Amino acid sequence: MSGSRQVRRALLSVTDKTGLVDFARQLAKHGVELVSTGGTAKTLREAGLQVRDISDLTGFPEMLDGRVKTLHPKVHGGILHIRENAEHAAAVKQHGIEPIDMVVVNLYAFEKTASRPGVTFAEMIENIDIGGPSMVRSAAKNFADVAIVTSPSDYASIAEEMEASQGALKYETRWRLAKKAFALTAAYDTAIANTLEQIAPSGPSETPVQSSGPASAPFPEILRIHYPLAMSLRYGENPHQRAALYTDGSATGIAGSHQIQGKELSYNNLVDLDACWELVQEFDQTAVAIIKHTNPCGAATGATVLEAYKKALEADPVSAFGGVIGVNREVDEKAAEEITKLFVEAIAAPGFTEGAKACFATKKNLRLVEVRPAQTLRVLKQVSGGLLLQDADRGHITVGELKTVTERKPTEDELAALIFAWRVCKHVKSNAIVYARNGQTISVGAGQMSRVDAAKFGAMKAVLPLKGCVAASDAFFPFPDGLETVAAAGATAVIQPGGSVRDEEVIAAANKLGVAMVFTGMRHFRH
Structure with a gap:
């Protein structure tokens, strides 16, 4: 059951194709037969790789708009049979099932689809992956014989190990990948359950999804929290505290932001960035907030980002030193030129013009993050012995x-x-x-x-x-x-x-x- 296993056949079926072609080339280099599905197979063929269609392996065509392609005994039998079990070996031989030694799968981006403005109920349901999680769980269960690869971030280390061992992977590597795979499917199912729990009873499937909202959606009987690790942080609020950032996978909000410049984000940076980003989301007009220790030392609206920034800074220029800035509009070059006159830790905005980026590049340590608004319905806080959950404060008052x-x-x-x-x-x-x-x-x-x-x-x-x-x-x-x-x-x-x-x-x-x-x-x- 232990020891290295040679990889002779790999099944590849991915939504995120980052690094896929290079990784497939590394597999082919070691004589691994590539079996693939739909768009993944097309990508590999266009790159000049020899690929075997999944329908050739199963003897059954892909059908129902791709809903059924890997849900087949010749797929799961090839993954799940225990190589050293004589009865298993006899069964797969009798039914012409070929071994699959590696499964490379990542799942439909359900959270991203669900968080997209205007998404319909039908679109959301269609992006619930069935075959992918099934293959992931099968391969992870049989990790003693099969390697399950669920993230492009693992491609390089796997290729390096196979290069050093003439195409084999260690038991320890397969076990590490299996644990990661089970965490992925747990998080995926949690995201689906949590999202659907917030959906109001559906009308026609082509209508945009309506959230039942924090005011009417019941609090869950079981609070499911499965957030994948986004990054480890140097330390927490203080150097003696460890810290890490986890994300809900929606690629929205501060946790899902894209850093385009500057030093590594710290725990305190992220907390303050979230505070200033949430503040500027209160306004339809162009708005700027300067935050220090989660409190605004200045906030303002204006006709332009430059005007709003100058007004925000004017309120308390002393406290603004070393703060973070939130902007609800794209930052342009004129605003950037003014902001660079102040020492700032980080800036959150929906975007930065090329001129602004060039201007900010002179401040190499300044952290710039691009953010998409998040649909936060509830807020969680830890207390000793448990957790508090409340509706997010979305209360607004008009004149x-x-x-x-x-x-x-x-x-x-x-x-x-x-x-x-x-x-x-x-x-x-x-x-x-x-x-x-x-x-x-x-x-x-x-x-x-x-x-x-x-x-x-x-x-x-x-x-x-x-x-x-x-x-x-x-x-x-x-x-x-x-x-x-x-x-x-x-x-x-x-x-x-x-x-x-x-x-x-x-x-x-x-x-x-x-x-x-x-x-x-x-x-x-x-x-």
Whole structure:
């Protein structure tokens, strides 16, 4: 059962064709017969390789639009029979089953398909791979005789080992590959189960999939978490802590981002990048956020990325040093030229123009990551002995939903500023106070134990004039003193959830000071 095994026949059927041709050439070099299916066979033939069709091996054509091609006894018998078992050997000989010594398979990209905007239910279901996982499990179960290769990242090491051993693979290698294969199928089935659990009852199959959403989808009876390792990190929040990044396979969000420049991303980089990316996703207008330790030291909207960046930086240029930046538009050369004047750790954006890339190339350590928006429905947090799961905070308030509770109504400019401040405040650690004006944060009071202290701290650190600004509070003012503090700082209008037993006292204080105040009926605690 142990020892090296010669690879004489390999079955190749892959969705991700990265490195496939070079790997197949290495196999052919050692006299390995290549058996393949559909598009994989076409790719190999176009590269000049001799390939045997799966239908030739099975004596049965591929059918049902490719749904049935490898689900056949001559495939699974060739994989699963134990070479040193006399009864197995006799059975495969009797039925003309040829041994398959290596299976090279990766699966339909279900997560990517499921996360694509406008994907239909039929498309999603069609991208549930059946034959692939079946072959993977068969080969992994019989790892003592068969090598299962599920990732292009393993091609080089396998080719190197076969070169050194005249076409054979060690037992230890086959065991390592089998464990990886079982982890792949477990993660794949988990992704399907988790995705379908969030789908509302389907209408016609050609209509776009509608998620039942966090508000209506039940929490799962069993929480399935299977995320493949994306990369190991140098360390965690501190050098004495180990860390790694895992991804859901959707190629979206910060975990699925594409780094195009700079040093290796750190744990803290990733946490801060996620914070700034999520903040700028709040806005339809061009927006820039500068984050330090997950809190915005500046955020702004503008007609261009350059304008938004300058306004965001202006709010707190000292804290911005060594921060990370999130942008919800492609970064152009003009914005890049301005950003390179500041020491920045990393930038997240949907893209960068060639001019911007050339400009940023002068800052070789600066990390640039391209990001696609993620559809985060729920948020998970570990506590000792278990996990907490909650709906993601996707609450939004429009001007029409605000309730004016004071004698003075906010002006149109104040209303626009209040909505802006409210969206930023949602991404500030509680207790949170945000001072803002004209689509620009003026100052931020974050993470204070007292709401009055948050208001005082924000006012104290302001470098821009506060007079005529607005203020947002992530939760209600429990006493009039918080309202009085932001008014004394210069705020003329305030947005807060309301709901305190002392609301009437706070409203009376606002009326006395001539401050306009609106209630949202929604809070945004961020612990």
